[in-house]
Amino acid sequence: MATVTEHYATHLAPVxxxxxxxxxxxxxxxRADLESLKIDLLGCATAVDLGAGFGMHAIPLAQAGCSVTAxxxxxxxxxxxxxxxxxxxxxxxxxxxxxxxxxxHEPVPLVLCMGDTVTHLQNLEEVDRLFQAVxxxxxxxxxxxxxxxxxSNPAQGTARFIPVRSDADRILTCFLxxxxxxxxxxxxxxxxxxxxxxxxxxxxxxxRLSPIVVVERLRAAGLDAVASPGPRGMVAVVATxxx
Numbered sequence: 001m002a003t004v005t006e007h008y009a010t011h012l013a014p015v016x017x018x019x020x021x022x023x024x025x026x027x028x029x030x031r032a033d034l035e036s037l038k039i040d041l042l043g044c045a046t047a048v049d050l051g052a053g054f055g056m057h058a059i060p061l062a063q064a065g066c067s068v069t070a071x072x073x074x075x076x077x078x079x080x081x082x083x084x085x086x087x088x089x090x091x092x093x094x095x096x097x098x099x100x101x102x103x104x105h106e107p108v109p110l111v112l113c114m115g116d117t118v119t120h121l122q123n124l125e126e127v128d129r130l131f132q133a134v135x136x137x138x139x140x141x142x143x144x145x146x147x148x149x150x151x152s153n154p155a156q157g158t159a160r161f162i163p164v165r166s167d168a169d170r171i172l173t174c175f176l177x178x179x180x181x182x183x184x185x186x187x188x189x190x191x192x193x194x195x196x197x198x199x200x201x202x203x204x205x206x207x208r209l210s211p212i213v214v215v216e217r218l219r220a221a222g223l224d225a226v227a228s229p230g231p232r233g234m235v236a237v238v239a240t241x242x243x
Contacts, residue, residue: 001184002204004120005073011202012187013076017054019165019172023084030056033114033231037145037238041066047110048137050097050130051117054080055090062088069104071097098126100133107139113146116234119206123181124217127207131221131239138241144223147234151183152210168192181208211235 002010012019020026034041034057041064049058052070054077062068067089072078078092085092093103097117111134121127134144154160155176164172164187175186182205189200211227214237218225223239230236 002202004204007187007202007204008074009076011189011200013074015170015172015189016077017080018170020054020056021165023054026054026056027059029231031060033057033147034060036231037236039110039143039145044110046106046108047112048100048104048108050100050111050113050134051115051120052081052092053077053115055084057112057114058090059085059088062090065089066110067091069093069108071095071100071103073097097121098129098133100130101137104137107142108137109139109142111137111142111144113144116148116206118146118148118214119151119183119209121207122205123207124213127209127214127217128221131218131223135221135223135241138223140241140243142241144218144239144241146214146237146239147230148209148214148237149233150210150235151206151208152213154178154183154208178208179205182206183208211237 017023044061044066046067047061048069050071052058052072058068058070069091070081071093073096075094078094082092160176162174164174169192171190173188177184184203185206186203190197215225215227218239223241225237225239227235227237
């Protein structure tokens, strides 16, 4: 089974922008995410985007004048971000999100961790490390905003097969398999090759997290956290630093 980094490098990253519906649609969704979470685009001076990918959230922030540090392990996705963010105040860092403190040199008012990035961590010890690191990076009253999928009660039976996107030349289906503290995510990609179809499959583990556990661990890290329904079926958690 692939690691998260390997899975993205060899399987998912090359089709990720297509999977999101194209750049303009992804950017519109990212902007809508930020607005639904009451993030003031014009009032944000600096931010850190953990798991930034191709810039779904970093670019709308930067377009509004926010200086963004975009962190991800995927060179493919960050290369796309670099091209799309030309001329914008985006600093790109290719590293693990657990290394965030090494790349934040002054307290920031906003840290994002969107789109299921937090479930890419492999155990609760790593979750605690991330939350504590982010807590130390936040300015007084700064906010840590994340979205993720609640895998505490995973889908059963045929509901485990999730159609992600398809067109005339490509079909992506996700299959979820429960495995203890993790979900094994199988991404099944069919691509047309002239007159035939080629199938490629890769799998990796996501950590099963519930909103209750996330809120408890954020509070243990010194942050005041609240969970609520988030965009596109995800859970949103907003954690705030003290004064």
